[in-house]
Amino acid sequence: MRIFRFVVRRLLQLIPVLLGVVVLTFLLVRVLPGDPIRSILGQNATEADAAAARARFGLDQPLWRQFLDYLGGLVTGDFGTSIQSGASVGGEMALRIGPTLELVVIAVSIALVVATVLGVWSARRANRLGDHGIRLFALVGNSIPEFWLGLMLVLLGYSVLGWFPAPSGRVDPDANLTPITGADLVDAVLTANGPAISSAAAHLVLPVLTLVVGVVAPLLRSVRASALEVLNSEAYAAAAAHGLPPRTLLHGYLMRSTLVRLPALAALVFGTAIGSTVLVEYVYSWQGFGQWALRGLLYRDYPVVQASVLVIALCYVLVFLIADVVHAILDPRVRI
Amino acid sequence: MADLRAAGATGATARVTRSRDDRFARLLIITGAAILAVVAMAALAAPLLSSWGATEIDPAATLAAPGGAHPLGTDTNGMDVWSRVLYAARLDLGIAVAAVALAVLVGTLLGLVAGYLGGWLDDVLMRVVDIFQAFPTFILALAVAALLGNGTVNLIITIAAVNAPAYARLVRAEVRTQRELPFVDAAVTSGASTVGVLWRHLLPNSLTPVRVIAPLNCGWAMLTLAGLSFLGLGVSIPEAEWGAMISLGAADVVGGRWWTSVPPGLALFVSVLGFSLLGEGLQERANAKRR
Numbered sequence: 001m002r003i004f005r006f007v008v009r010r011l012l013q014l015i016p017v018l019l020g021v022v023v024l025t026f027l028l029v030r031v032l033p034g035d036p037i038r039s040i041l042g043q044n045a046t047e048a049d050a051a052a053a054r055a056r057f058g059l060d061q062p063l064w065r066q067f068l069d070y071l072g073g074l075v076t077g078d079f080g081t082s083i084q085s086g087a088s089v090g091g092e093m094a095l096r097i098g099p100t101l102e103l104v105v106i107a108v109s110i111a112l113v114v115a116t117v118l119g120v121w122s123a124r125r126a127n128r129l130g131d132h133g134i135r136l137f138a139l140v141g142n143s144i145p146e147f148w149l150g151l152m153l154v155l156l157g158y159s160v161l162g163w164f165p166a167p168s169g170r171v172d173p174d175a176n177l178t179p180i181t182g183a184d185l186v187d188a189v190l191t192a193n194g195p196a197i198s199s200a201a202a203h204l205v206l207p208v209l210t211l212v213v214g215v216v217a218p219l220l221r222s223v224r225a226s227a228l229e230v231l232n233s234e235a236y237a238a239a240a241a242h243g244l245p246p247r248t249l250l251h252g253y254l255m256r257s258t259l260v261r262l263p264a265l266a267a268l269v270f271g272t273a274i275g276s277t278v279l280v281e282y283v284y285s286w287q288g289f290g291q292w293a294l295r296g297l298l299y300r301d302y303p304v305v306q307a308s309v310l311v312i313a314l315c316y317v318l319v320f321l322i323a324d325v326v327h328a329i330l331d332p333r334v335r336i
Numbered sequence: 337m338a339d340l341r342a343a344g345a346t347g348a349t350a351r352v353t354r355s356r357d358d359r360f361a362r363l364l365i366i367t368g369a370a371i372l373a374v375v376a377m378a379a380l381a382a383p384l385l386s387s388w389g390a391t392e393i394d395p396a397a398t399l400a401a402p403g404g405a406h407p408l409g410t411d412t413n414g415m416d417v418w419s420r421v422l423y424a425a426r427l428d429l430g431i432a433v434a435a436v437a438l439a440v441l442v443g444t445l446l447g448l449v450a451g452y453l454g455g456w457l458d459d460v461l462m463r464v465v466d467i468f469q470a471f472p473t474f475i476l477a478l479a480v481a482a483l484l485g486n487g488t489v490n491l492i493i494t495i496a497a498v499n500a501p502a503y504a505r506l507v508r509a510e511v512r513t514q515r516e517l518p519f520v521d522a523a524v525t526s527g528a529s530t531v532g533v534l535w536r537h538l539l540p541n542s543l544t545p546v547r548v549i550a551p552l553n554c555g556w557a558m559l560t561l562a563g564l565s566f567l568g569l570g571v572s573i574p575e576a577e578w579g580a581m582i583s584l585g586a587a588d589v590v591g592g593r594w595w596t597s598v599p600p601g602l603a604l605f606v607s608v609l610g611f612s613l614l615g616e617g618l619q620e621r622a623n624a625k626r627r
Contacts, residue, residue: 020467032483139616143608145559147566148582148601151589159592166590275474279563283586294567297482309479313470 003325010321018313022074025309026067034300036083057083059302070306080303084295089303092292093311098182099170100288103280104273106204107211112266115216119223120258126228134220141217146276150210150283157206164206165199167284172199207284215273222265227258260331267323271316358624364617368551371610375603379425388416390423390576399588402595409595411584413574421599424576428607431488431571432557435495436550442496443503444546448534450504451511451542461504468501477560481569491570495557503546510542548618555611562604578604 037053054060058069073080079089122134150167157164171177171184177196180187185204188196230236231254239253278290289308296304378385387405388394398414400406408417450458468476477498484490514520515538523533562579564570566586571577573584578600585596 016463017466017470020463021470024467028483033485034483139609139612143555143559143612144605145562145579145582145601145608147563147579148597148604151582151586151597152601155589155592155594155598159590271472272474275472275478278475278478279566282567294478294482297479298568305479309471312472312475316472317470 003328006328007321007325010324014317014321017317018310021310021313022071022306023067025306026070029300029302029305030063036300036302039299040083057081074310079307082296082301082304084299084301084304089307092304093289093307095182096287096289096292097311098186099184099286100277100281100290102183102185103204103207103211103286103288104270104277107208107215108266108270108273110208111212111215111219111269112262114212115219115223116259116262119220120227120254122220123224123227123231124254126231134224138217138220138224141213141220144213146210146214147279147283149213150207150280153206153210154283165203167206170200170203170286171196172203207280207286210280210283211273211276214276215269218272219265219269222261223258226261227254230254230257233257256330260327263323263326263330264320267319270319274312274315358621361617361620361624364613364620366617368610368612368614368617371606372614375425375429375607375610378422379429382419382422382426386416386419386422388419390420391415391574392419399593399596401593408599411581411596412588413584415574417581417595417599420576420581421578421603424578424581424600425603425607427488427571427575427577428558428561428579428604431491431495431561432554435492435557435561436499436554438492438496439499439553440503440546440550443500444507444539444543446500447504447507448511448539448542451508452515452530452534452538458508462508465501465505468498469505473498473556474560474563477564478567478569481564486564486570486572488571491561491564494564495560498560499553499557503549506545506549507542510545511538514538514541544622548615548622551611551618552615555608555615558604558608558611 037050037057037059041049041053051060058066061069070080077090079093081087082089082092085092118134122131125131154167158166165172171188172195174195177184177188177193177200178191180190184200185197187193188200236249236253239249244253274290277288278294280286281288281290282294289311293304293308293312295301296308382390393414394400394406394410394416395414397406397410399412400410400414402409402417406416406418408421410416411420446461450461471479477494480494480497481491484494520533520537523537528536561570562577562582565572565577565579566583568583571580573580581600582597582604585593585598585600588594588596
């Protein structure tokens with residue numbers, strides 16, 4: 001019950017932040033240079049053509065009027081019409097979110113497991129060879145440009161070894177996959193399409209690996225640091241001094257107190273992963289949300305920019321909210 | 337309970353670990369600084385170390401493999417890769433450092449004022465920071481860069497704008513704890529002005545965490561700049577910049593032509609690693625001091 005109240009309160013607190021995001025994006029995208037109409041009309045378009053197009057998208061209205069229309073649409077779940085494609089922004093977005101979530105969720109899940117196992121292992125061997133190796137790996141992962149790592153993996157995995165498919169597309173078109181969610185691996189499993197499963201999985205390996213390296217590094221450092229803190233704590237020393245068996249020490253004392261911090265970290269890392277996905281999608285021509293939002297930005301497609309910015313902000317703050325709730329469940333000391 | 341720990345680690349071993357930690361921190365700092373010094377030297381001495389200009393075209397060689405007149409080959413435009421990798425250090429290092437300096441300056445000022453004065457100014461400022469922090473930083477940089485347009489000054493502003501809120505929050509928190517300490521009251525009662533207290537007492541004391549974070553931030557700024565250029569939103573070809581070079585070379589990778597994208601990526605990676613090592617060392621030292 002207390003958790004429920006906490007969630008409601010936090011959701012209410014989100015409203016001003018999201019409203020700020022909506023207003024700021026709406027104004028910025030219009031105030032700063034760039035014209036969405038010019039990019040859809042050809043070079044030979046006259047002023048009259050431009051004015052007609054502007055009227056078609058309601059851009060001839062005064063700003064306050066445009067804003068109220070936009071806000072009214074948002075309340076009913078209508079994100080408007082894309083200026084570039086003329087299609088509904090909500091519909092376009094629904095197609096793009098699946099492929100991106102597929103990448104991010106798989107990568108973050110793998111990274112969480114790897115970081116926990118390696119981080120705790122490393123902390124228990126603090127300042128020995130294995131620990132130094134892990135720390136070096138974390139430093140490298142933090143410093144390597146992800147898009148370049150992606151290219152290097154393509155160079156090695158496709159051009160040199162030929163083990164993985166070319167970096168274009170998400171599934172072999174010959175596999176005849178019926179789209180349901182947009183996440184190809186999930187769709188292939190749902191439709192029990194064998195060739196599509198293996199093709200989608202093969203296409204996923206390199207982009208997921210690229211994301212994992214970037215995501216695992218900051219996680220690994222934090223898990224190691226918090227495990228070290230637990231190992232050096234008086235409570236752990238007392239438990240060890242009582243002669244508890246190593247297994248109990250590891251699972252009951254070390255793991256649990258280390259993992260308490262993981263949800264907040266995972267939320268943060270989820271955010272960085274969303275950022276990196278834009279680059280990774282670009283490298284692998286992955287037709288996801290990032291590519292779509294990027295194109296919207298480049299062509300000043302106002303409704304697309306507004307919708308994608310709002311959805312990213314919403315995702316990000318919701319993930320943090322979920323992390324806080326999970327934290328409260330894991331850690332009985334947290335009062336919410 | 338305190339005895340338990342003392343029993344485990346006697347004074348002597350504690351001292352040994354501390355000095356070992358310290359030596360490790362120093363090693364990290366020296367390695368990082370050495371890497372950065374080499375990169376900076378390469379940037380300055382680029383004309384001496386290469387025989388081609390940054391944007392000079394060799395019409396006889398497009399996409400030539402390494403060897404002969406071009407030690408690292410040429411790109412699709414017939415420009416020498418080795419020369420460009422060297423010259424690019426100027427833009428990459430320059431923009432990243434300038435952007436972080438600007439972010440520290442603006443963020444620190446805002447954090448100082450908000451933290452010391454409090455009130456509605458503090459409220460407004462922190463709500464704005466909240467809005468900024470409702471986005472992953474790279475996404476924010478992407479949006480700002482796309483909207484501002486490219487150009488060196490705009491890129492510096494973009495990267496600074498994305499980072500400044502974090503510094504504002506950091507310094508504000510630090511100032512708020514410092515403000516309650518007796519030495520501030522002492523300064524005020526002995527007649528120091530608000531500006532005097534801020535400048536002479538609170539600023540130096542609040543900068544400690546900033547000093548540790550700024551080098552790490554420089555590495556991140558380089559990655560952001562290169563990432564933006566890679567997507568076509570930062571520095572654009574023919575100017576020499578590592579991210580833009582990698583972007584141009586990306587098309588050759590599928591055909592197995594590695595020399596247009598591997599060298600600039602390596603240069604970028606090593607430079608960022610330099611900042612990371614430096615930052616890690618400073619962090620380690622700060623942690624050791626706190627203990």
